[in-house]
Amino acid sequence: MKKISIVGAGRVGETTAQILAETELCRDIALFDVREDVPEGVALDILQSAPFFKFDGVLSGSNDPHILRDSDLVIVTAGFPRQPGMSRADVLESNVRIIDQVTDHIMTHAPNAMILVVSNPVDTLTYRVAQRTGWGRERVFGQAGVLDASRMASFIAQETGFSTRDITTLVLGGHGDTMVPVTRFCTINGVPIAHFLSKERIAAIVERTRTGGAEILALRKNSSAYDAPGAAVAAMVDAIANNRRRLLPCVALLDGEYGETDIAMGVPCILGERGVESVVTLDLNAEERADFQRSAQAVRIDIERLNML
Structure with a gap:
């Protein structure tokens, strides 16, 4: 794959980007997050670990969904995390609004991509992304x-x-x-x-x-x-x-x-x-x-x- 994008520059998104960079599974990794400057900071921090882990590649971050363009795979980690005592289902109402917006961004900027959903509740949100895109199950799937x-x-x-x-x-x-x-x-x-x-x-x-x-x-x-x-x-x-x-x-x-x-x-x-x-x-x-x-x-x-x- 030429380009992988990660939606959500929180802890799961950052850890995923770090591992993908270190293992050189893709040379072009993009981070998208709505929080101002956060994805740029995460990308820069990971890039500065390259001399230690001996990897090459391009990492970038942005608050503009245009950064998703031409992605082969989009990994969706964005959403509100659950708090102690909450189930994964408890964050459904908050996260479905985020997922709907993210899905629309992907359809606009990366219409040929595969989508890997990580956000919880992952089963329900994977169903939602597939429903909203109309794409087949080979292209929309989830991690659990x-x-x-x-x-x-x-x-x-x-x-x-x-x-x-x-x-x-x-x-x-x-x-x-x-x-x-x-x-x-x-x-x-x-x-x-x-x-x-x-x-x-x-x-x-x-x-x-x-x-x-x-x-x-x-x-x-x-x-x-x-x-x-x-x-x-x-x-x-x-x-x-x-x-x-x-x-x-x-x-x-x-x-x-x-x-x-x-x-x-x-x-x-x-x-x-x-x-x-x-x-x-x-x-x-x-x-x-x-x-x-x-x-x-x-x-x-x-x-x-x-x-x-």
Whole structure:
């Protein structure tokens, strides 16, 4: 990709830009934010770290949406962060207004771009962007499952002492308290985690995964997570930029998969240079299907609220 733009120069946007610059996934990175001078300052700060991390490239920032022009990919991190005690759904009404405006800017200045939504509630806002643009699911998708799976993998590593390099996890469903960590597909170098952990410990890890973002928010008090979310976004960008065709859990529009339509939520996707190339439908057992349907219902409640705004 020739150009990647990041909407929102807050902590997630800045961390994402830093990682993308360091890994040289794109030489032209643009930051757009409505706060005066902030995106310019973030871009300049990252550029001045180049001699230490040995990367080249162009980083720029602006309050003018024209900076989005000719982007191949636009990453949307803008929005009001949740505060301690709030759910991701609690910021829906505030953030949908921001997302609508951002979407219009993208359609005007980068009509051929792919859009990666990070702002919360990500499932509902991904649905909104797709609805507003009319673009297909290959071009409009969201980040959630990659982050949730990495959190789960880190918890398993802490519990077992094994290297995170050997741990594979899978989290489906909505990015919230009803997310579905599918433990049957979680392994340590191919060996199911049930071989190493009791049912009680696995259940505790599942619950901690579901509340992983809230745990960090409660500890930080003045900020939600941004290091791991930025790294999760960068992993998705790497899959697209290098056409790796990785199997990653992404927020995607569903068209009959898992028995769901007219909804966006986390499912296994093949992610490559064209964005979401396909959705992989797993053969879930009865318990997993019930959990997935429960998660879908929670997302639908937010979509219904969205349609009334």
